[in-house]
Structure formats: structure tokens, C-alpha cells
Amino acid sequence: MKTIKKIAIAIGAGYTPGINSIIMGAAISAHKAGWEVVGIRDGFEGLLFPEKYPNKGLIDLGPEVIGKLNPMSSDAMGTAASMDPFNVRTINELEMIEEVDMSDTLLENIKKENIDGVIAIMMGRGLSILHKLNAKGLKSVCIPRTVENDMAATPVAFGFNTALSFCVEMLDRAKQAAVSAKKIGVVEVPGSQAGWLALQSGIAVLADAVISPEFPCDVNDLAQNLKSRITPDKPHALVVVAEGSSFVNLPGRTEDTLSDLRKALSPSATEEDSEFTINKSGQAAKTLSYALQQLLADEVYPLVLGPWVRGGNTTAVDRQLGLAYGAASAKALEQNKFGTMATFVPPHIDFVPLIDALNKVRRVENDNGFIKVAHALGIYTGV
Amino acid sequence: MEAQNYLDIKGRVLNIQRYCGEDGPGTRTTVFLKGCSYRCKWCSNPESIKPQPELDFNRKACKGAAACGICLKDPFPQGAFYVLDGDDDKVHANWDLANSCTEELAELCPTGAIGMFGKEMTAGEVLKEVLKDESMYRNTGGGVTISGGECLLQPDFTAAILRGAQESGIHTAIETAGNVPWEFMEKVLKYVDLMQHDNKLMNPDPERHKKWIGVTNKRSLENFKKAYETFPDVEFIARTPLIPGINADEGHIRAVLDFIKPYKNVIDYELLPYHRYGLGKYAYLGKVYELQDYQSPSPELLEHLRSIIDEAFGRKAEAKA
Numbered sequence: 129m130k131t132i133k134k135i136a137i138a139i140g141a142g143y144t145p146g147i148n149s150i151i152m153g154a155a156i157s158a159h160k161a162g163w164e165v166v167g168i169r170d171g172f173e174g175l176l177f178p179e180k181y182p183n184k185g186l187i188d189l190g191p192e193v194i195g196k197l198n199p200m201s202s203d204a205m206g207t208a209a210s211m212d213p214f215n216v217r218t219i220n221e222l223e224m225i226e227e228v229d230m231s232d233t234l235l236e237n238i239k240k241e242n243i244d245g246v247i248a249i250m251m252g253r254g255l256s257i258l259h260k261l262n263a264k265g266l267k268s269v270c271i272p273r274t275v276e277n278d279m280a281a282t283p284v285a286f287g288f289n290t291a292l293s294f295c296v297e298m299l300d301r302a303k304q305a306a307v308s309a310k311k312i313g314v315v316e317v318p319g320s321q322a323g324w325l326a327l328q329s330g331i332a333v334l335a336d337a338v339i340s341p342e343f344p345c346d347v348n349d350l351a352q353n354l355k356s357r358i359t360p361d362k363p364h365a366l367v368v369v370a371e372g373s374s375f376v377n378l379p380g381r382t383e384d385t386l387s388d389l390r391k392a393l394s395p396s397a398t399e400e401d402s403e404f405t406i407n408k409s410g411q412a413a414k415t416l417s418y419a420l421q422q423l424l425a426d427e428v429y430p431l432v433l434g435p436w437v438r439g440g441n442t443t444a445v446d447r448q449l450g451l452a453y454g455a456a457s458a459k460a461l462e463q464n465k466f467g468t469m470a471t472f473v474p475p476h477i478d479f480v481p482l483i484d485a486l487n488k489v490r491r492v493e494n495d496n497g498f499i500k501v502a503h504a505l506g507i508y509t510g511v
Numbered sequence: 512m513e514a515q516n517y518l519d520i521k522g523r524v525l526n527i528q529r530y531c532g533e534d535g536p537g538t539r540t541t542v543f544l545k546g547c548s549y550r551c552k553w554c555s556n557p558e559s560i561k562p563q564p565e566l567d568f569n570r571k572a573c574k575g576a577a578a579c580g581i582c583l584k585d586p587f588p589q590g591a592f593y594v595l596d597g598d599d600d601k602v603h604a605n606w607d608l609a610n611s612c613t614e615e616l617a618e619l620c621p622t623g624a625i626g627m628f629g630k631e632m633t634a635g636e637v638l639k640e641v642l643k644d645e646s647m648y649r650n651t652g653g654g655v656t657i658s659g660g661e662c663l664l665q666p667d668f669t670a671a672i673l674r675g676a677q678e679s680g681i682h683t684a685i686e687t688a689g690n691v692p693w694e695f696m697e698k699v700l701k702y703v704d705l706m707q708h709d710n711k712l713m714n715p716d717p718e719r720h721k722k723w724i725g726v727t728n729k730r731s732l733e734n735f736k737k738a739y740e741t742f743p744d745v746e747f748i749a750r751t752p753l754i755p756g757i758n759a760d761e762g763h764i765r766a767v768l769d770f771i772k773p774y775k776n777v778i779d780y781e782l783l784p785y786h787r788y789g790l791g792k793y794a795y796l797g798k799v800y801e802l803q804d805y806q807s808p809s810p811e812l813l814e815h816l817r818s819i820i821d822e823a824f825g826r827k828a829e830a831k832a
Contacts, residue, residue, distance in 0.1 A: 214607070216549070217725070222692055224548040224664075225725045227561070256607035259590070487593035487605050 132244040132461060134164040137189065139202075139506050141211040144273045144287035146442030146450055147202035147249055153454025154247050155194045159461055162263060165189040171208030175237040176216060176230050181452040186241065199450070200441045212257050235264060245291055245461040247454070249273055251285070255469070258299075259482050266375035269457045270469040270482055275438055278490030279320035279330045281480045282471035286453055289445040291318065291437045298433055303333055303366045305439030310363040312420065313352065316413035319370030322491045325437075327498050337365070337508035339416065341372035344508050347416065348377045351423035353508045358426055362404070363396060363400045371434075373412045379422045391441035396508075409434040516677055518635035522668030524659065525559050525629050527640050529649075535684035535705055537653025540641050542672065543627040547660040548690040550725035551711065552655035552801045553754055553785060557793055559660035565796070566612050567606070571623035572603040581619055587612065592625075606796075628796075634671035641676060652680025655706070664685050666695040673702035689731035689738075696734050700742045707748045707781075708735055711756050713766035725755060732770070739774040747777040753816070754785040759808045768823045780814050780820045784808050 135158055137151055140145050155165045165185040168174040174185025179415040187205055197204055213234045238246070245267045248258050251274040259272055272279045275291035295317050317325045323340020330338035336357055339345045354365050379461065382433075407492040413430035421428040442450070453470050456477040460468060468479035494511045523545040531541045546759045549555075552559065558567065562737050576583060577600050583590040592602045617625045648654050657677045662669045675685045683706040683717035689696065700706065708731075709812035712720045717727040739747060749771050753759045765781075766781075771777040784807050793800040808816075 180525050212607070219726065223730065224690065224727070253607055256590075256605055260607065461604075483590065486590050486608075487603070489595055491596070 132161070132163055133241050134166070134247045135247060135458070135461060136166050136168050136186070136241075136243045137205070138211075138246055138248045139205055139207050140248065140250040140252075140273075141171060141208055142251060142470040143202060143207060143438050144251070144275060145202055145290050145438070145440050146200055146287070146446050148197045148204050149447045149450030150249055150271055150273075150286060150440065150454040151189065151200040151204050152194055152197055152199055153456075154458045155189045155191075158461075159191055160196075163458075166241070167205040168218070168246075170206040171211035172234055174205075175230060175234055175241070176213060178237060181451045184241070185237075194305075199375045199447055202384070211254055214257065219276075230378040231261060231264060235261070235266060236312065238266070245269070245381070245466070247271060247457045247461065249286075251279065255279075255482065255486055257275035257469075259486060262482065267466040268460070269454045269460045269465060269479070270485075272456055272471070272485070274471060275325070276319050276322060277324040278319075278489050278491070279485060280490045281469055281485035282473075283288050283490070284472045284474070286446060286450050289449070290440065290442045291325060292328055292332075292358065294437055294440055295325055295433060296332045296338075297370060297438070299329055299335065299366065301433055303335075306364040306366050310426075312358075312365045312367065312417075312424065312426050314369060314413050314417040314428060315365045315431045315433065316369050316371050316410060316418065317433050320372035321335075321489045323373070324490075326368045326370040327492055327502065328511070331498060333365045333366065333368075333504065334505060335368045335466065335507060335511075338494055338502060339369040339373045339510060341370050341374065342475060343494070343510045344374045344376050345369075345416070346376050347379070347419040347423065350508065350510065351420055354420070354424060358424075363373035363426065365426075367416065369412050369416050370411060371412050373416070375415060375419065378415070378419050387389050390431075391430045416481050427438040460500060515705055517671045518633060518638065518673045520634045520668050521631055522634065522637075522665045523562060523629050524632045524637060525562065527637065529640075529644055530739065531656070532642045532657060534656040534678045534686060535654065536682065537651035537686070538644075538647055539646055539653040539656050540828055541656045541658050542637055542641070542662075544657065544662045544665055544669070546664045548664060548726075549688050549711075551752075551758075552723055553752060553805065555786065555792075556660070557796055557798055558607075558628040559589060561629075562664070564609050564614060564627045564631075564641065566606070566617070567626040567796070568604040568609070569626070569785060570601055570603065571817065573735060574622050574624075576688050578600060580622060580764045581598045581621070582625060587616060587619075612658075634668055634675060637672050638675040638679075641672070641681070642679060645679065647680065650659070650682055651681070654660075654684060656684040656686060656707075658686040661688055661691065663689070663695045663699055666691075666698045670702055675752075677702050678706075689734045690726060691730075691734070692738060693734055696738060697741065700738060700745055703742075704710040705748065706738065707745045709749055710735075710749050710751055710767045713770065714758075715766075716798040735770075739776055743776055745776060747771075747774070749777060749780045750783055751780075752783045752785055753808050753813065754802075755808050755812070759816065761816065761819065764819050768820065772823060781818070781826065782813065782816055784813055 158165045167189050169181050169185050178185040208216045213231045214229050215227050248268050249271045272282050273286040275287045277285050277288035279285050301311045302315045319325050326338050410432040413432050417428045417430040460479050465479045469482045469485045471478050471480050517548045525545050528541045528770045531539045538762045547560045553797045614627050617627050657669050670755040676683050683805050686707045
């Protein structure tokens, strides 16, 4: 087994605040082992197109650099809009756009730079791409990060606590506005597949109702529940809805049929709204508030936190978690735990095969402790 | 192209659509080909972009893992399809792992939930489909239109279909954005009666075209001019997909008119209002639609911009007279 002398850190697509703390944890631990540490610029772009960057697409992450990093930020290495070396947009010899598989180039350049292992800070599709690279010989350890906390193999992903804290602050403000205006606020928070942010932030601010993707919301039932809560003494309400939530019994919804024009416009045109349409941010709040407005006498208005949740400064919890994930991942490389993903099961950080984390979503079960807490506090969840 | 074998030329076809009323005069058959040389962010036919056949997954059609589950085991790639706990038991696609599925694998799916966008056909096979509606073309003044994607990326195949159609007395048209080597366009235009070409973004800043479409429009514009001059008997219609915030303004319309008006064989300029009907197809391909917040132009704006074109083509004056 080859002894590690040099490792690289790569950050997948998308922004999560405080990634510098992961970089610091990994680098400090690696320096203690006597390794050299570099960062790959803009996802994998630095090593796919080294000629476009200074220092062949790599950033030195030596002790001096690490000592000056701000752990609250994510600015050390840049990110890429897309991080898929199997599908890289290029211009071919006929000056036409073409997507090509450059995974071999990436792996060759990793080898050329004498990089013995990679710590990849990933979420979403990044896990599948890393899995494919591992199958081609990449030696990597993955660190999970997502503000939605929906990655199956770990109960706590990096970034969730920061997002949760921000949501709580914003929901407090939304609640104050609803109280002041005597209206019903419907606030959408991230959560395309799982309702952790909606549920936990909704509990923290004592919302009236929390709607999650796991439990399709019957708007009639929700409207009846809100009616019973709104009294002369409390002429307001706060509903927290995750962006991936679905609704049944929407009033006034008629089935849309394809017109001949639509059919003519493209070979397999589909309706705009469908089960498979990826709805834009804000759609859930808009749909729910419009439906509730038709069923309730009180005024209902939508608010969307959307991309605001993905920025800002990290909380103390995420800073600790980032440093711990980083340090543990360097150790995992030292122990040849390639092809694994870090998982935080308090108080331990463990490593599971990456394949076990693919194609799974960590979802809120109807007997989850947070659901029980919500019910004990009188919060409607639709369960 | 040899006379005896041109109908044997093979190409990659996305779809053949009969009874079309939007792709040229009369009622037409439109042949959509695979592969495109542009990457417009508003594309309503994303399944036409990739030259090769690609996975088409329609979860609605899945019977469920308990009833079927064939895609969850060999010979399908590990992890390509999966079922989520707590969900219904219909399968989901992991697009990064599933996109290596071949046509042979897709055919194993009994419900058609897993399919392929695109298949290989010969020009003769396409022509046979086109000729089914020969009498309709004669009755309506219609014909065949080759569209895409970018039909000029397969110049021999496109030319072969059109040549066969012309030899049968059928009106021929193409829809193109023109971003191909001139030789490709020249080869096809020999068999074309009407070329409908896109002028998507005539902004003087080429970087703006690059930002929204992926490359500049330098070569497209050079090709269009050369085509007007080299093929005086071919009719041309310029077209613009009209997207508020990107190109739905008077400046753009007038820039296109300035470009086409010196040429008498450019017979019209059409505006195609932006629509989002193709949005659901992004999900069938596992792609994300980037223009979520863009809307169709208002009827008032469309009418105003069309009135500028009518005036340029003298139609307003004719109506008044």
C-alpha cells in the first residue's frame, strides 16, 4: 500500500456557508501526518482545465494559508456551477458545443500532481459522480453537506444547523409581522424531499402548522384546523411549508389538457405543471397560500426564504462539525477507508461505504421524535 | 451522394410528427433529428440536444417494484434505478448512473417507463413515413420539414430525405440555427424549398449570445448571408423565439430586420413567443430548467413587435390600402 504524501480537497457544486472550517480541519490533521495539502479550484475544473488557472488549478493549503482562513466563509477554493467530469461542455474542432467525458483527464492529472487521496465535500448528484470516479480508481473520502439534512447515511450533515438557525430567525420575524398585521403568513423553507428544516424551525418558533414533503397536505383539513385556531384574541397564524410539499384537494383546480398548438410545438410536449416538474422556489408557498385564501376569511400571504438560507455565517455547531468532519476524513484516508462517506452519529464520526448513501433520502417518519414534539406543542403537521 | 444508395444513409431521429401546422406552409410532417450545436437556456426540446440516443424515464408509467422491479437488478447498472423508503414503490432514476442504459436494456422495461429518446433510421425509412401523407400535402400545400435539434449536423442524412421528397414532388423545408460549417448547409440547401432560420439574439455584444446560447452567432450570420446569396431560388424565413428580458425588444427586432431586409428571398420574419410547454421534459431527462422565472411575452408586446415587422414587409400599408 502506497504511503500518502499529498492530498487534495475538492468542493462540489452549490454553496454552503463555512466550508473553510472543513478545509481547516482536514488540512491541520493532514499537516500533523506530514502530508502536503492542496485544494482543487472550482470543483474539479482546476484539474480539468489546469491551463486556465494559476498554479495548474491547485491552491496551496499549507499551514500558513490555513492559519489565515476565515472558518465562517467558503471562499478558499471557489465552486463550480456543475461538477461532472463525465459530462463537460467543450467546443469541438468544428467549433460546435459538445459534452464530453473528461473523467480520464481528471484522474490522469490527479496522478500527475502526485495526489494520493481526495477529500470531497459533496451533496446531491455529487455523491453519484464521486461513486463513478471511485469505480475508476479515485481514492476519496466524502464529507456530506446539505442545508436540507436529507442525506440518508448521516443524521447531521454539515450546513444544516446554520440553515436551521437562519430559518428560526426569519420565522420569528415573519411571525411578528403576522401578529402585527393580523394575517396568516405561509413561509416556504428549503426541503425538496425532506421536511427537517420546516419541522425543526417550525417547532422552534411555535408555528401553527408545518407542512413537509413526506405528508401530502390536505388543504381542506389544514384550513379547518387554522379556522379553529384563529380567534379574536389570536387573529393570526404562521404556516411553515417545505418547498417540496405536495397538496391534495386544492380548490378550483381543473385538469389541463394539451392543446393542438402545444403538441405541434415540440415532439413530446408535456404540461407545465406535472408530478415530475421541478418547481421553482416559491411555488409551494404560492400554491398553499392561494388555496387557503379561497377557504378562509382571513388574509393569507406567502413568503419565501429560498436562496437566503444558503448563505451567511456558520453557527458554532457547524464550525465544530466542519472541523471534526475534516479532521476525521484525513484520518480515514490514512486508514485507507477509500470510497466511504463520513457520518456523524453523536458523539462519533464514522465512515460508511459511499454506495450505501446513494439513492436514499433521510425523511421524516410519522413516528419521529420531532413529530411527537410538534404534536405535544399543538402544532398541526397533517400526520 | 451516389444516386443508387442515398436512401440507405443512416441518421439519428428523435421523432416523426405528422399533421403539423407550425413548421412551414400547409399541413406538414416534421422530422425531428437528434443533436444540436446550440445550448439555448430556454430550449423546449432538451431531448433533442444530445446527438446519441439517451434515456427517457417516465415514472408515471412504472408499475412499481413489487409488481415488476426488473430494472432493480442485473443487467441494469447497479444503483441506476431505486425505490425510496416511505414512498410509493414506483422506481426513481439516478440519472448519473442510469444514463449508460442502452436501447436493448430499455426494451426490457415492460411498461415503457424506461425508454430512449432517439433511434437510428435510414433516409429511406424516414421517407416512407413522410410519403404516407402525400395526398394531404397536395391538398393543403404542405410538405416535409426537417427540424431538430440542428438538422444540419447530419447533412448527408438530411439532404437524402429532402432529395427523396423533392423527387416525389413534395415541398421541402428545414428549421436551422445555422451554426455549422458552411459545407454542411450548402449540401442540404440544394434540396430545400424553404429554410426557416433562427436569429435568436442579435445583440451587438457577442458575449451575450455566448452567455445565453453557449457560442457566438458569428458563424450563423455568415452562413445565412452566404445562403441568401448562393441560393436565390430558396425562400427564407427568419424567426426569433421571443423571451422578455432577453430579446423581446424593439432593438432586437430592428437589428434582425436590418440584417434580412437587403435580401429579396427572405420572405418573412416570424416571432415565436416563449413558452414553457417543454418544461416537464427536463424532468424526463433528469435535467434542471434554468429559466424558471421567465414568462411569455404579453399579447400587447407581441402585437407591437409584430406591427414593426408588418410595416417593414409592407403589410400594414397593404392592409390600409
